[in-house]
Each structure stands twice: as C-alpha cells, then as structure tokens.
Amino acid sequence: GVGLLLFPTATKNLRRMWSFTSVLLLSIVMSFSVNLAVHQINSGSIYQYVWSWTINNDFSLEVGYLIDPLTSIMSILITTVGILVLIYSDNYMSHDQGYLRFFAYMSFFNTSMLGLVTSSNLIQIYIFWELVGMCSYLLIGFWFTRPSAANACQKAFVTNRVGDFGLLLGILGLYWITGSFEFRDLFEICNNLIYNNNNGTNFLFVSLCALFLFAGAVAKSAQFPLHVWL
Template sequence: IWAFQSILLLSIVMILSIDLSIQQINSSYIYQYIWSWIINNDFSLEFGYLIDPLTSIMLILITTVGIMVLIYSDNYMSHDQGYLRFFAYMSFFSTSMLGLVTSSNLIQIYIFWELVGICSYLLIGFWFTRPVAANACQKAFVTNRVGDFGLLLGILGFYWITGSFEFRDLFEIFNNLIYNNEVNVLLVILCAILLFAGAVAKSAQFPLHVWLPDAMEGPTPISALIHAATMVAAGIFLVARLLPLFIVIPYTMNFISLIGIITLFLGATLAL
C-alpha cells in the first residue's frame, strides 16, 4: 500500500513539473499567487511561487544532488539506529531548500531560510551523543543566527524604503527611487550589506566561515548535501535573486567581490 501511495505522489509531482516546464518555455517567468494573510488595510503578506531560469537551475541542482545523496544514504545508514530519523531530516531539508528557491517574496525566503538553518542544526548534530558533534551543530547554529539577524534587518530596511516584499514590485519601486534620487544612499548601502550578511553566514564566507569545518561531524551524506550543493548554494541564490538591487546600489558589488576574494585567499592558504 505504501508503494502505491509513493508512486501516485511521484506521478502527480512529475505531471506538475512537466506543466511548469511547458509554462517556463512559453514565458520568461511564472508567478502564481496562492494565499494572502491580511493583517490590516495597509499591510498584507502574499504567499505564492516564482519560477524563472534562476529557480529552474536551483530546482534541478537540489533535486538531482538530493536524490543521489538519498540513494547513497540508504546503504550507508542501514545499520544506524537513527535510520528513520535521518531520512526525515533529509526530506525536511530538501523541502525547505525547494521552498526557499521558489519563494516569491522576501518574507517567504526568510521563513524557509530559517527552516534550512534548523535542518542543518539537526543534521550536523545527528549523532548528538558525541560531544564534538553536539558542539559543532551549536557552533553552526549560532554563527548562522548572526547572518540571519542581518538578513532580517535588511529585509525590514528595504520594506521601509520601498513598502513591498514582493520581488516583482520591489525591484521596480527601488529602481524608480534610485533614478529620482529619493533615497538616503548610506541607508541603502547599509541595508544591502545586512542582506548580504545572510548569504555570508549561509555560504560560509569570511568572517562567518568558522562553522563549516566543524560541520563535518555529521554523517558523510550530510556533508555532501550541505557543503557541496544545497545549503552553501543558498547564499549564492540569495545574491543572484537580489542582484537587481545590488547592481544599482553604490559600492555593494565591490564589497561582495572583496568578501569573496578574502574567503578564496583564506581558504587556499589554510589548505596548504
């Protein structure tokens, strides 16, 4: 009976994926509004999904690497007492990543961003009875909270400037404000750096790179999933998604490049 349910769900997902692929081919992007949470007449949160070429690339990356890691993990974790718990965490992690890359606004991104952080904490500390693993997952969690706090402040800052969380409105409103010189340049630069702080922590860039080596204390498939493909790529996705903002803000791209160069140099020298 479980096999029938699994095959049915996979078939439904495949049909939906084919439908989205056809829509993607016919148009540059797909925005689907699903649900709105109206707090008052002036403020509401809209939830939906946004599928564009960037999202498509990330979806392929996450699902391909995810299924490979799951197949390998079946044998690798077969004798572990936490076998079922492991696959529950892995599925939760993949779902959170898929939700992150299909988000249509900054609030959705932040919600799934935090879920990915929770999953990384659970996975790195999978063997929590070992003191080294317990310390490693706490270190990763606390370090990422620093970046997440910056991300939250940046999101609130851009909402205060533009009055929108939606990507389709945010970029257009912000470009008009920049063009008409109606924003405080220092405030905008600060908000952009705060947004980038989230990517710095999640992608283990300098100076919030210290959690990554210790994260190897989790099972080997976890290291492959977190470090090689998905979680570290979340920071890259955030920068790519917000690139229309970063490009028009002075000095921001230079700052991002500087952090990347320092991280590259530091990683190369530490590897010697």
C-alpha cells in the same frame, strides 16, 4: 520462531520504504522542474500566484510562489543533489538506528530549500531560511551523543545567528524604504528610488540593505569570516 527470524528483514524493508518514498517524491518534483525550465526557456514566461488574507484595512497577510527561470534551475539543482544524497545515504545509513530520523531530516531539508527558492516575498524567504538553518543544525548534530557533533552543531547555530540577524536587518530596511515585501514591487520601487534620487542617499541605503542580505548568505554558505562553523 520463524516470525523472529523474519522480523528483522521485514523491519528493514519497512524502513527502506521511507527512502524510496522520499526519492520518488523528489524525482517527481525534479521532472516537473525540468519540464517547467524547458517551457520557460522557450516562452520566457514567469508564474506567480499570491494568496492574500486581509486582517484589517492596515494589514494583510500574503503567501504565494514565484517561479521564474532562476527558480526552475535552482529547483532542478536541489532535487538532483537531494536524490543523489538520499540514494547514497540509503546504503550508508542502513545499519544506523537513526535511519528514519535521518531521512525525516533530509526530507524536511529538501522541502525547506524548495520553499526558499519558490518564495514570492521576503517574509517567506526568512521563514524558509530559518527552517533550512534548523535542518542544518539537526543534521550536523545527528549523532548528538558524540561530543564533537554536539559542539559542532552549537557552533553552527551561534555563527549562523550573526548572518540571520543581518538578513533580518536587510529585509526590514527594504520594507522601510519601499513599504513592500513582494519581490516584483521591491525591484520596481528600488529602481525608481535609485534613478530618481539626485544626492545618492537612496542608493547608499539600498546598497547597505543588500550588504545585510549578503551577510546572511555568507554565514549560511560558510564563507569568510563566518566560515568557522563548517
């Protein structure tokens, strides 16, 4: 009998351990980001590391991270907002049966956002971009038994496909003209192509690719005319 009385309390405490762990991990990342941002402001240093896996002479897979001052600022923003959302949600979702599922989605969302801003190439950007979109889909349709939530997440999924297709076209276009997905290579090659091209063809093509990339951001941030999903 005593066990039956204590079981709900013990279960609730175990559930809330997940939120505590999520907030703790984000706090550690935020502290690291703040320390890194201060160091970069003082020294102007940029950190990049790339793991390269050569499959054959014509193709190699590269994965890495690029941390510059903008990355540090975005990491601080992501972790700060994420911590505040998790703290608020701990009480707001405390009586919901999907408590653990919600915190799993939020943790995955924060991780995907951090992966997005620390990516060193466009392939990683696209992968984490799609993961962020998947998390948005899951969170929007969290109460999927409600018709309004189910319809909203489907609308978000379809609308974001338009922006994601534009993002993919921009990435492929930049690779076609530069032959690289790495940001540092892209910046250098694009600048050379623009300044060394007299007829302006390269400038127009790079501008078109930039517009395709911008279309992805427009859809993800629910800006006009792709604002209908929010």
